[in-house]
Amino acid sequence: MVxxxxxxxxxxxxxxxxxxxxxxxxxxxxxxxAQVVSDVVIGDYRDLETLRAFARGCDVxxxxxxxxxxxxxxxxxxxxxxxxxxxxxxxxxxxxxxMRAKLDEIGAPSPRHRIVSDPDDVAAxxxxxxxxxxxxxxxxxxxxxxxVWFVRTPEDAAAxxxxxxxxxxxxxxxxxxxxxxNIVRSPHGQAVAYPVVESRQVDxxxxxxxxxxxxxxxxxxxEAQALALRIAKELGVxxxxxxxxxETTDGRILVNELAMRPHNSGHWTQDGAVTSQFxxxxxxxxxxxxxDPRPRATWTVMANVLGGDYPDMYxxxxxxxxxxxxxxIHMYGKDVKHGRKVGHVNTYGDDLDDVLERARHAADYLxxxxxx
Numbered sequence: 001m002v003x004x005x006x007x008x009x010x011x012x013x014x015x016x017x018x019x020x021x022x023x024x025x026x027x028x029x030x031x032x033x034a035q036v037v038s039d040v041v042i043g044d045y046r047d048l049e050t051l052r053a054f055a056r057g058c059d060v061x062x063x064x065x066x067x068x069x070x071x072x073x074x075x076x077x078x079x080x081x082x083x084x085x086x087x088x089x090x091x092x093x094x095x096x097x098x099m100r101a102k103l104d105e106i107g108a109p110s111p112r113h114r115i116v117s118d119p120d121d122v123a124a125x126x127x128x129x130x131x132x133x134x135x136x137x138x139x140x141x142x143x144x145x146x147x148v149w150f151v152r153t154p155e156d157a158a159a160x161x162x163x164x165x166x167x168x169x170x171x172x173x174x175x176x177x178x179x180x181x182n183i184v185r186s187p188h189g190q191a192v193a194y195p196v197v198e199s200r201q202v203d204x205x206x207x208x209x210x211x212x213x214x215x216x217x218x219x220x221x222x223e224a225q226a227l228a229l230r231i232a233k234e235l236g237v238x239x240x241x242x243x244x245x246x247e248t249t250d251g252r253i254l255v256n257e258l259a260m261r262p263h264n265s266g267h268w269t270q271d272g273a274v275t276s277q278f279x280x281x282x283x284x285x286x287x288x289x290x291x292d293p294r295p296r297a298t299w300t301v302m303a304n305v306l307g308g309d310y311p312d313m314y315x316x317x318x319x320x321x322x323x324x325x326x327x328x329i330h331m332y333g334k335d336v337k338h339g340r341k342v343g344h345v346n347t348y349g350d351d352l353d354d355v356l357e358r359a360r361h362a363a364d365y366l367x368x369x370x371x372x
Contacts, residue, residue, distance in 0.1 A: 003064035004031030006332040014278035084238040119157040129171040175246040180265035181228035184280040272300025297348035303363035305343040
């Protein structure tokens with residue numbers, strides 16, 4: 001696996017029961033996954049020769065992020081190394097302009113959008129979609145709210161162009177909430193779909209995920225799952241695909257973003273589904289039969305633990321575990337920094353309000369924003 005973050009850490013954990021020998025290319029020995037994987041190569045994923053040396057002897061290469069240069073992945077494939085997802089698929093998660101063009105081509109519902117060249121072009125786009133505000137995104141490199149701007153005037157539109165990469169303009173969607181449809185697809189075309197979830201964001205970062213999305217009609221949930229499965233097939237995705245969606249005020253769904261790796265909106269599956277997203281990603285990239293994606297409980301809630309002012313995790317564990325013996329805590333081995341994702345908690349049960357309260361209390365206690 002290329003990338004040493006928490007997604008690699010949890011994917012490695014999912015492969016242990018299957019006896020999978022896991023090799024990791026990590027930036028530093030302190031990275032989340034590098035702390036727990038025995039076979040770690042420290043190196044730069046942007047260097048082709050480093051990638052080639054790392055790939056030697058591997059049955060398959062997969063990723064915990066989308067940042068490996070597309071041309072390097074093509075070179076690995078030319079060397080005979082299976083890359084899953086392959087570069088022809090992954091480029092749609094790497095480049096938002098390419099993604100939007102492909103989604104248009106296959107008729108997937110999306111916000112109105114186009115590539116813009118300068119602030120004047122942004123103003124022209126805003127006029128086309130009914131006026132400001134609009135959303136601007138750098139086509140590559142953005143995540144967790146980074147590389148995204150909420151633009152109210154032409155004067156606000158200058159900052160995105162300073163990066164020197166193409167900028168995508170999108171209409172500001174009038175939406176009720178954000179949803180995510182997570183699916184997993186294997187090389188021979190088997191695919192499974194998890195329940196559609198509600199994803200609640202705070203300052204552009206995923207805060208809470210509710211599975212399944214409350215009060216989502218069966219018809220719209222089915223439409224979202226079918227859309228995600230169709231996108232995976234049309235793009236040739238192997239492994240996990242997260243399709244982040246807007247549920248609009250007029251009852252439609254629109255594609256917001258794509259991620260071709262295990263995803264924050266699927267962390268609930270570790271404790272709330274028969275087969276987790278991580279276990280199914282491992283199965284998919286090795287072309288093994290996929291596992292059952294159905295939920296184990298009526299409701300499962302995932303709450304991210306963001307770094308705060310409370311580094312004493314042992315004392316926090318004492319409280320949280322005693323307060324809620326059913327609580328599942330997943331920490332990433334990261335240094336605590338303000339606003340940084342350092343872990344998540346999962347809760348489950350039959351009463352949504354209770355499950356939500358338990359998850360929120362545990363995440364807040366671990367962060368230090370509540371002390372009782």
